[in-house]
Amino acid sequence: MSVLELAxxxxxxxxxxxxxxxxxxxxxxxxxxxxxxxxxxxxKSTLLRLIAGFELPDAGSVAIDGRVVADPTFTxxxxxxxxxxxxxxxxxxxxxxxxxxxxxxxxGLARSRRHERVASFLELVGLPALAERYPHELSGGQxxxxxxxxxxxxxxxxLLLDEPFxxxxxxxxxxxxxxxxxxxxxxxxxxxxxxxxxxxxxxIADRVGVLAHGRLxxxxxxxxxxxxxxxxxxxxxxxxxxxxxxxxRGAHVVTDVGAxxxxxxxxxxxxxxxxxxxxxxxFVPAADGDAVVVHRDFRGTETMYCLSLPGGRRLYSSQPSWxxxxxxxxxxxxxxxxxxxxxxxx
Amino acid sequence: xxxxxxxxxxxxPLLVVLASWREPAGDVWTHLWRTxxxxxxxxxLLLAAGxxxxxxxxxxxxxWLVAAFEFPGRRVFxxxxxxxxxxxxxxxxxxxxxxxxxxxxxxxxxxxxxxxxVRLPELRSGWGVMLMMTLVFYPYVYxxxxxxxxxxxxxALEVARSLGHSPARAFAAVILPLARPSLAAGVALAVMEAxxxxxTVSTFGYRTLTEAVYRVWTGMFDRVAATQVASVLxxxxxxxLLLERALRGRRRFTGGDRRGGFxxxxxxxxxxxxxxxxxxxxxxxxxVLPVLELVMWALHLGPEERASRGFADLVASTFLxxxxxxxLVCVLAVVLAYARRLRPSRTATAAAQFSSLGYALPGAVIAxxxxxxxxxxxxxxxxxxxxxxxxxxxxxxxxxxxxVLFAYAVRFLAVGYQTTEAALGRIPPxxxxxxxxxxxxxxxALRRVHMPLMRGGIVSALTLIxxxxxxxxxxxxxxxxxxxxxLAIEVWERTxxxxxxxxALPALAIVAVGLVPLLVVTRLDxxxx
Numbered sequence: 001m002s003v004l005e006l007a008x009x010x011x012x013x014x015x016x017x018x019x020x021x022x023x024x025x026x027x028x029x030x031x032x033x034x035x036x037x038x039x040x041x042x043x044k045s046t047l048l049r050l051i052a053g054f055e056l057p058d059a060g061s062v063a064i065d066g067r068v069v070a071d072p073t074f075t076x077x078x079x080x081x082x083x084x085x086x087x088x089x090x091x092x093x094x095x096x097x098x099x100x101x102x103x104x105x106x107x108g109l110a111r112s113r114r115h116e117r118v119a120s121f122l123e124l125v126g127l128p129a130l131a132e133r134y135p136h137e138l139s140g141g142q143x144x145x146x147x148x149x150x151x152x153x154x155x156x157x158x159l160l161l162d163e164p165f166x167x168x169x170x171x172x173x174x175x176x177x178x179x180x181x182x183x184x185x186x187x188x189x190x191x192x193x194x195x196x197x198x199x200x201x202x203x204i205a206d207r208v209g210v211l212a213h214g215r216l217x218x219x220x221x222x223x224x225x226x227x228x229x230x231x232x233x234x235x236x237x238x239x240x241x242x243x244x245x246x247x248x249r250g251a252h253v254v255t256d257v258g259a260x261x262x263x264x265x266x267x268x269x270x271x272x273x274x275x276x277x278x279x280x281x282x283f284v285p286a287a288d289g290d291a292v293v294v295h296r297d298f299r300g301t302e303t304m305y306c307l308s309l310p311g312g313r314r315l316y317s318s319q320p321s322w323x324x325x326x327x328x329x330x331x332x333x334x335x336x337x338x339x340x341x342x343x344x345x346x
Numbered sequence: 347x348x349x350x351x352x353x354x355x356x357x358x359p360l361l362v363v364l365a366s367w368r369e370p371a372g373d374v375w376t377h378l379w380r381t382x383x384x385x386x387x388x389x390x391l392l393l394a395a396g397x398x399x400x401x402x403x404x405x406x407x408x409x410w411l412v413a414a415f416e417f418p419g420r421r422v423f424x425x426x427x428x429x430x431x432x433x434x435x436x437x438x439x440x441x442x443x444x445x446x447x448x449x450x451x452x453x454x455x456x457x458x459x460x461x462x463x464v465r466l467p468e469l470r471s472g473w474g475v476m477l478m479m480t481l482v483f484y485p486y487v488y489x490x491x492x493x494x495x496x497x498x499x500x501x502a503l504e505v506a507r508s509l510g511h512s513p514a515r516a517f518a519a520v521i522l523p524l525a526r527p528s529l530a531a532g533v534a535l536a537v538m539e540a541x542x543x544x545x546t547v548s549t550f551g552y553r554t555l556t557e558a559v560y561r562v563w564t565g566m567f568d569r570v571a572a573t574q575v576a577s578v579l580x581x582x583x584x585x586x587l588l589l590e591r592a593l594r595g596r597r598r599f600t601g602g603d604r605r606g607g608f609x610x611x612x613x614x615x616x617x618x619x620x621x622x623x624x625x626x627x628x629x630x631x632x633x634v635l636p637v638l639e640l641v642m643w644a645l646h647l648g649p650e651e652r653a654s655r656g657f658a659d660l661v662a663s664t665f666l667x668x669x670x671x672x673x674l675v676c677v678l679a680v681v682l683a684y685a686r687r688l689r690p691s692r693t694a695t696a697a698a699q700f701s702s703l704g705y706a707l708p709g710a711v712i713a714x715x716x717x718x719x720x721x722x723x724x725x726x727x728x729x730x731x732x733x734x735x736x737x738x739x740x741x742x743x744x745x746x747x748x749x750v751l752f753a754y755a756v757r758f759l760a761v762g763y764q765t766t767e768a769a770l771g772r773i774p775p776x777x778x779x780x781x782x783x784x785x786x787x788x789x790x791a792l793r794r795v796h797m798p799l800m801r802g803g804i805v806s807a808l809t810l811i812x813x814x815x816x817x818x819x820x821x822x823x824x825x826x827x828x829x830x831x832x833l834a835i836e837v838w839e840r841t842x843x844x845x846x847x848x849x850a851l852p853a854l855a856i857v858a859v860g861l862v863p864l865l866v867v868t869r870l871d872x873x874x875x
Contacts, residue, residue: 052783078782079782079783079786085779087779
């Protein structure tokens with residue numbers, strides 16, 4: 001059974017303007033981690049606020065645990081929804097100790113029970129020694145863990161994370177991602193989190209929903225999103241992609257850079273764009289090659305090459321960083337498409 | 347809802363005053379119109395213009411001295427020049443009257459030195475009132491101008507000088523225009539205070555609209571005519587507000603360079619001495635001299651008079667009334683600010699802006715505006731009591747603390763609102779949402795999250811309102827409960843009878859209380875740097 005269910009949820013901030021969230025439907029299963037991925041202004045934060053109850057839908061409905069909590073005529077206020085939130089700025093109460101922060105959402109418990117519960121959640125996030133500290137005495141990562149403990153302590157049906165790692169230094173981010181995911185898996189929490197970085201979404205989430213202009217473009221596993229993007233927008237947003245014009249002839253798509261199996265995705269004669277990712281493209285230096293290296297971008301673990309083909313077409317290729325080809329060298333291309341993704345010609 | 351109710355209540359007196367023209371003009375009004383009104387308006391305008399010009403020159407001049415130059419004592423003068431703000435105009439007024447009276451020490455000394463016929467120009471005149479008010483209101487301009495000069499003037503000054511301007515020319519050509527919005531705001535504040543002042547003009551016998559409101563009310567017992575005079579005054583105040591808006595202009599000089607100012611130009615020799623003397627002169631005239639005089643008088647008073655129960659009672663009742671005012675206004679301000687935070691609707695914003703108008707209204711205007719609704723409510727109460735209890739109740743609210751507290755709420759809500767709103771604004775909105783997501787309603791969140799975090803702001807709002815209430819004279823005078831006296835009223839009554847020495851002790855108490863927020867503010871300022 002799904003814990004969270006959105007049915008055609010729409011939010012229009014201003015009449016006449018395009019909706020911030022446009023008829024989004026999705027369901028999250030118990031214990032699942034769902035990432036909402038999109039550029040800024042795509043409506044992902046609004047969607048999160050709609051689930052939390054800080055925004056009201058203009059159409060559609062939100063249901064938690066099978067109970068409708070919001071539709072255009074009816075709403076349950078945020079404080080009675082059983083939704084936990086970890087805010088982008090953590091939003092710890094600066095006048096309360098770590099312990100009091102975590103205890104803030106525990107209502108109607110005897111003092112000793114509450115104390116126990118706070119202790120067990122501080123234990124969970126690995127900060128039992130910091131109970132008496134104030135938020136400003138903690139590092140960014142510790143603040144985030146306290147915010148997580150605070151949000152988890154009342155046992156919410158759904159936990160929402162808003163850009164959870166964006167306020168952390170880059171060197172801390174990877175470690176925090178691992179720690180947070182471990183805690184979420186251990187507690188079997190149902191999670192929706194919002195991010196604009198696809199590596200965060202891919203690294204943690206069971207499924208990823210990609211949003212653009214308020215619409216849910218695709219909702220699927222990270223692998224499918226990456227390899228079989230549903231729209232050109234998804235293809236470009238979750239990784240570099242170049243589109244090459246082609247035509248379906250028989251069982252193949254024929255392009256300037258080679259022919260690929262068409263897999264029946266489009267009828268013969270159709271004009272299509274074939275998606276090519278940098279990791280599909282390799283090359284070997286060759287004096288008689290028809291491509292030229294025009295730019296080289298060293299990125300540490302990989303090197304991104306920009307190659308110019310006859311007729312001015314450009315393709316990108318990512319190569320292990322230990323191999324070096326100089327700008328201006330001639331090369332011969334090899335393209336291996338594991339998944340051939342085509343879109344109708346734009 | 348709550349915000350709209352508070353705003354409506356606070357706006358009521360204003361509307362009452364504006365609506366006074368619906369009632370037919372009475373005999374008193376006709377009489378006033380024929381005999382004095384033009385003179386009253388002319389006097390009031392003259393006073394406003396004089397104080398505006400005086401505070402502009404004095405405030406901006408002193409601010410430029412301490413902002414741009416280095417001279418002996420500059421650091422002390424920089425904060426000490428704010429001190430006259432603690433001195434209500436009516437206190438400095440009577441101190442000067444006593445000092446320069448015909449029988450006072452200055453004129454006596456002059457006569458002894460230069461012969462019996464030497465006279466100083468009469469202080470009890472329009473010029474005298476302007477001088478007094480300029481001396482105590484210039485800090486409004488000074489404070490804002492100093493900040494503007496320091497924060498925005500640095501780069502402009504350096505550029506102007508690199509282009510070959512002398513400091514004086516750079517000041518006139520670049521710095522002054524840059525600081526214009528601040529100067530306009532400061533002068534507007536000073537002029538508002540001048541229009542609101544009742545104590546000084548009445549002790550100096552200078553006839554203005556504020557003083558006429560009081561005279562018509564208490565001397566001729568004509569509430570309608572008093573309200574109509576008040577409405578003329580109200581028009582002038584609104585005119586000043588609009589003028590300030592216009593002068594501020596649409597240009598916004600935000601940002602500037604936040605480098606923390608620019609190196610001051612060192613002065614030497616005679617110039618340094620001149621700068622120090624100018625600051626010292628203003629400071630001693632506006633603060634040191636009057637305070638010393640008050641202290642002398644207070645000391646001269648016999649010990650039995652000083653320790654008399656009367657003074658202790660006076661202090662107690664003043665402080666108590668002020669505390670009630672501070673508490674009431676603060677509660678209203680927090681409710682208003684919080685309501686606006688929860689639902690930043692146009693109504694709430696308008697309510698907040700409207701209620702902040704009260705601070706610009708002279709106490710006398712508010713007093714006449716408060717009386718009508720309170721009297722009406724009294725009538726309703728009396729009728730209800732007669733109907734329910736079957737007996738007459740008399741006037742419950744009129745002449746009780748309720749009326750004067752209502753007036754304080756109108757006058758000081760802006761002070762409370764601005765302070766608490768600023769404190770509330772520093773709390774990130776995500777804390778509200780965090781509290782709600784943890785199962786806490788907004789009402790509970792106010793108590794558990796916002797109030798503790800606003801503590802500093804609430805304490806300073808309480809302090810400011812408390813002090814302002816203690817200094818307030820006209821509304822208190824017109825609306826005070828029977829038998830209750832405040833320090834300000836005591837000072838005013840004694841000085842109207844020329845009992846200078848007896849006014850000294852309560853006046854000193856007021857000045858001491860007025861120093862509290864100044865010291866707190868300068869300390870906070872220092873802490874931030």
